[in-house]
Amino acid sequence: MTHFDIVPVDPGDQRQVRSRLAVMAAVDAHDHTGTRPLNPARELSRILVGRADVRDERWVAVCDDRVLGFLDVNLPLLDNTHAAYFDLGVHPDERRRGVGSALLRHLEERAAEEGRTACSTWVLEPGDGATGISAVGGAFAVAKGYKRSLSCAIRAVDLDTVDEEALDRLWDEAAAKAEGFEFVPFEGLAPERIIDGMAYLHGRMYTDMPLGEWDLQEAAIDRERLRDWSDMRRLRGELHLQVAAVHQESGEVAGFTEIVIEGGEETHCSQGDTIVDPRFRGHRLGTLLKIANQRLVRAWRPRMRYVWTGNAVSNDHMIAINEAVGYRYVCEEAVFQKQR
Template sequence: MTAFTIDQLVIPATIDAPDAAGFIEMTHVRNEIEADTVGNRDLCYEPAELLPNWQDSYQPQTCLVARVDGRIVARAIYQAPIEEDSKDAWLAIEVLPAFRRRGIGSALYERLVAMCAADDRTVQQGYFIHKGADGSEQLPSPTGFGSVPLDNPETRFLLERGFALEQVERMSRLALPVDETEFARLFDSALAAAGEDYRLVRWTGRTPEQWVSDIALLHQRMSTDAPAAGLEVNEENWDDDRVRTIDDRQEESPRTMLLTVAEHVPSGRLAGFTELSVPAELERPVEQQDTLVLKEHRGHRLGMLLKLANLQYLAETHPGHPSVTTFNAEENRRMLDVNEAIGFVAVGYGGGWKKDTGVS
């Protein structure tokens, strides 16, 4: 039996702080684990890029790390939503391949269970990336869309602890640059479908003052309008202060966020938005983050128009990156249809898992 210790990781104020060494090491361990799972380094983050995510007071997280001979070999994440009456906690456990099957993941999970009990969190859930296993028996999603390998270690780990698969997410990649002729055809068609009632606005950096409240609404609706299947999702509370807090966090990151929004001209309000997170190094992929069109504005091909316009913005301002990666729920056919038409291809899958300990 391997001897190991578990303790809570210190989150430093800055990446240059004297106590930042553990966070930096944890980030490198995270990257090695996820690279092993997906087969490449598309999901890797630099410590300075990841740190702002751990300083978000609206989504507080606790990180536990397991050490063997002083070296971090695994981590676990506990995130309890701050919304009133929420009963869920979002969990993650990752162990370096060479240190699996030694009781480390189980011990980390027991610590997370204790944290849930202390906070009276009766719903444990999380998204877990599943390593590809071609030809293996599959566990289908209850949504009817997608599946994950049944015999993979992470699947067995979750099933043995009473978790149920609720949703499958697809990881997709778009190779850059895109075909200019096909891009122009898709863009012109989407622009014509949107008509004169919508116009595109784009920016980098802090949210323009006139759009702060609208961006807050879009983020709040993102928490309820995106498909969640059987997972427990709280409606997040967004206001101008929260948007400005996000702006502050992004200014601290080496990454650049590109936003394109669709303004509904008759009302002067935003109808949708999309985000691209761009690393400084050209050899690294760009990350497609949130995309949302408000339900009352759907049917005008705004999702397609927004994504294409932001890719155009990327090509103009940050050319040379190899690809764009994104995650979408498998049942979100509207957005997957858009992605596939643009040229995204599936490269991996994750599962949304839930365990309700409050069920009698």
């Protein structure tokens, strides 16, 4: 057992901030080889700029001013207030000394103090042939009483190798079934005419996506939440590219997709939500949205190369769309949850 203290992250303590980043980079290099690399600018911006609807807590285990491990906690304030979400890591050289167990115990104590009855974390796993991914995280969670609640797969598309002629053919095939819909590309906050429809569909993401046994409950998203999220991304230096499908006759938002390019990132970006309103399914809108936004990335960032996404393994429809536009399997990811 190593002697250490668990203390809040102090943004003004440069030694602590850099030591924390070094631990995160070491964990990433040791446990997640072959996946999207750590972006230090993202981690630094998250310390300073958060969302109004979530309270973030950042803790570190320290010994003689040296960070051994980290714990990030997210406590929703407007919905899913029964839940605490967290990310935890320990430097590979400091494992099996009680650091991870102490950080997890601290998380569970904080959750109990806040009246949270469910603790959840996302953990990368090897899956089929992903030899650079460690299985330690999932095994640790299970040993501590956490249950695998949702199984997902991570995929990435290499924009340098996408067959654009094949995408053109796919677009034409899908567009033949999407007559009567307009595709609206935008960055940042949604245009006024569609902002309420965008908020409605963001709310549906909490209930429409496959959840397995993960206890994620519905959320009421409105235009003010979208404004706050947009302000947060702007302050973090993130580029938020989106395409919405609008039903021309009714003016309703039929679906949307989004990709986030983080500040300081020139190679990797992340697919966010993609959803089509059940009332408008069957028109190949998901395929068209994906192609349009994938191309929007290259229009804004010509050198951007990889887009990363994750899907529940049971979501056959979205997986088929992703693979059709160039995504390829990388590894597994799972939600581990403990309830009390």
